[in-house]
Amino acid sequence: MKPASFEYHRPASIEEALKLLAEHGAEAKLISGGQSLVPMMNMRLASPSHLIDINDLSELAGVRKRGDLIEIGTLTRHQEVASSSLASEHCPLVSQAASTIGHYAIRQRGTLGGSLAHADPAAQMPLVARTLDARITLASHAGERELASADFFQAAMTTAVRPDEMIVRVSFPVQQAGERFSFKLFSRRHGDYAIVSVAVVLGTQEGRVTKLHVGVGGATPVPVRLDTVLEELLGKTPDEPWLRSVGLAVYHALTPEESARIPAIYRKELTQSLVSQALKELLAEQEMEPV
Ligand SMILES: Cc1cc2nc3c(=O)[nH]c(=O)nc-3n(C[C@H](O)[C@H](O)[C@H](O)COP(=O)(O)OP(=O)(O)OC[C@H]3O[C@@H](n4cnc5c(N)ncnc54)[C@H](O)[C@@H]3O)c2cc1C
Incomplete structure (x- = not known):
């Protein structure tokens, strides 16, 4: 399939790119890597009249x-x-x-x-x-x-x-002292978009949890951070019951949309499992390091 016709622009400066955007606005699309836009144009899901290629703007x-x-x-x-x-x-x-x-x-x-x-x-x-x-x-x-x-x-x-x-x-x-990060995803095949992915930030001090941010992608229309439900788990010792409580809090907080292909409950269970796995690994790493 081929895209609808468009006028191609290749600005040599940010200033020029912004001028083109100001001129053509909603009729224009920027193109950077083209990995999402080009397939969308080929399938006619996007048909910009002006394509503004920013690949020469190395300062960006x-x-x-x-x-x-x-x-x-x-x-x-x-x-x-x-x-x-x-x-x-x-x-x-x-x-x-x-x-x-x-x-x-x-x-x-x-x-x-x-x-x-x-x-x-x-x-x-x-x-x-x-x-x-x-x-x-x-x-x-x-x-x-x-x-x-x-x-x-x-x-x-x-x-x-x-x-x-x-x-x-x-x-x-930047990462703060005592903070650890983990990123986990599950997809059907290597390289596919994830069915669910999680990003976890864990902060501990003197054996207690001082920070816990859990972000979830793929389960809802925009990525979410489940702060409110995890607040009461701060200040605790990260033991097995704590891990289970985090998993359950995450499970209950998520409300994925039902889809014929992937039931909502599957995404909830998958998220719970990925978060537990991420936290277990982070805590294990921590024990291996001298205080
Ligand atoms: C087979 C395949 C598998 C992929 N798998 C994954 C995956 O597992 N995970 C994942 O995250 N992504 C995946 N991608 C998408 C890939 O990461 C894309 O690079 C990304 O989504 C879009 O980046 P791009 O630079 O290619 O943007 P483009 O395709 O050039 O543009 C995408 C959109 O962003 C706009 N845009 C571009 N630059 C700017 C800017 N500076 N300011 C404002 N708007 C801008 C464009 O106008 C367009 O609307 C996959 C793509 C393919 C083809």
Whole structure:
């Protein structure tokens, strides 16, 4: 299948890209990795009249550390995030999750910004952004604005990006002392989108749980963080009964949509199991390290 005809633009600067967006707005689409947009155009699920290719804007790519943040440019390929020593040292959840996206060829082209803008409910990077409270910076001809990931994802495949805006970078908080991360997913075949994925941040101090963030992707239209239900499990010793309580709290908090292919209860049980597995591994790792 072939896409509908369109006018192709290849801006040489961010300024030029923003000018094109301001001119063509809702008629235009940015293209970064093309891994989601091109199939959608080929299937005529998207038919932009103007395609704005940002692949020459190398200033939009790369991983940097700025104070307590890891800043990743929108055009950074998944493979670069996965293999970035800065990301794996200071924010390992991000690189760990990026390494599980699709297949190698997809990771070589697909970008962080493209993945967030596409906002597939089962995608890895939206889940990680939501779990870590990443900040997403959007630029337009009028200037920049920064959004919390909780406000960025609005519904399945729907974000707060306006037609004249583009994502320019994403800022993730660096890992704090005593914090551990885990990312787990389950998919039918290697490289497929996950049926469910979970991102877990566990903080402990003197044998007690000081932080517990559990993000879940694939189960609901946008990734969710189950903070409220886990609040009462803070301050406790992470023993077997605690682990069971977390699993049950997660199970009861999730309300996946029913689908003929995958029943809601299956996603609930899968999430419970992935969260328990992640926590068990994190706690086991901790015991192996000297205090
Ligand atoms: C076979 C296959 C398997 C895959 N498996 C997975 C998987 O397991 N997990 C996963 O997460 N993803 C998976 N993907 C998707 C892949 O991660 C894509 O790279 C990603 O979803 C989109 O990124 P992209 O850079 O290719 O964006 P594009 O396809 O270029 O664009 C996607 C959307 O984002 C918009 N966009 C792009 N850049 C910007 C920007 N800077 N600002 C605002 N809007 C922008 C575009 O206009 C478009 O609407 C898979 C893709 C394929 C083809």
